[in-house]
Amino acid sequence: VTRLAIHYQDLEKQAHAVKLGVWIFVASELMIFAGLFGTYAALRCEAPREFAAACRHSALAIGTINTGILLTSSLLVALAVHSVREARARAGALLLAGAVLLGAAFLALKGTEYAAHLREGIAPGVRGQADALATPGARAFFNLYYLMTGLHAVHVLAGSIVLAWLAVQTARGVYGPAEHDHVALELGGVYWHFVDVVWLFLWPMFYLLR
């Protein structure tokens, strides 16, 4: 059911080009986060104790549950691709729907976490008035916290929308088991796993290194 665009010789070459394009996109996404990881590393070296002290104000339980949620959603997406490859599209669609629900749960928990911080007065920029923000290092920590987890949450939202669309397409039987016949599904998965990988680093940076 995959259509061949006019500028490709065959479906295999088309699939190859599309995959390369998405991997380049993921690499460029990596560079956005890499700049922020570098900023975090430099600022943490400048004020290690203040960063650790600020980190103790993070919602460890929520961050940890969210790590489990994203890892599990990644498993569901991998199994969804696996199911489609074995011509079990219905199972694939259900697994993708499960991953979307987990993505929504992640965002809901992140939202309650932001709300709790804001009630405490831990806000980004000049609006933060809490005692927890008394030191320059703590302000840098929470500014980076909002910037990096916020940017990540936008990616989770985008990824969830992509997965929801893929779930519908899979349920409609658009994707076949052949390698070139479910490229969109596989690449939507690659994007979702990338978002998962970024969180694997955000978790220790903003919750564990206290």
Added chain:
Amino acid sequence: MKVTARQFFLVWVALMALGAASFGLSFLQLGALEAPLALLIATVKAVLVVAFFMHVIEQGGTRWLYLLLAALFVVTMVSLMALDVAERDVPSSRAR
């Protein structure tokens, strides 16, 4: 190689176990070891996700090469940015 559903599940078990280990270690107050250890565990988890869930282990080939190169660029940039601050002659007044 073709990854089976059972193998995907085992990878997930390993990821959760590594997460639990990282969580437990964060309570041990390991001082200077804490950050490198947490980042090492995160890196191992990232490699598992990329290799299995992103199907790189199945499709492999040159993909390993440019993934390695991308990781190397990130590590170089992040560590140089950190070293610039960490190795300044005049210590920051805030490095208490």
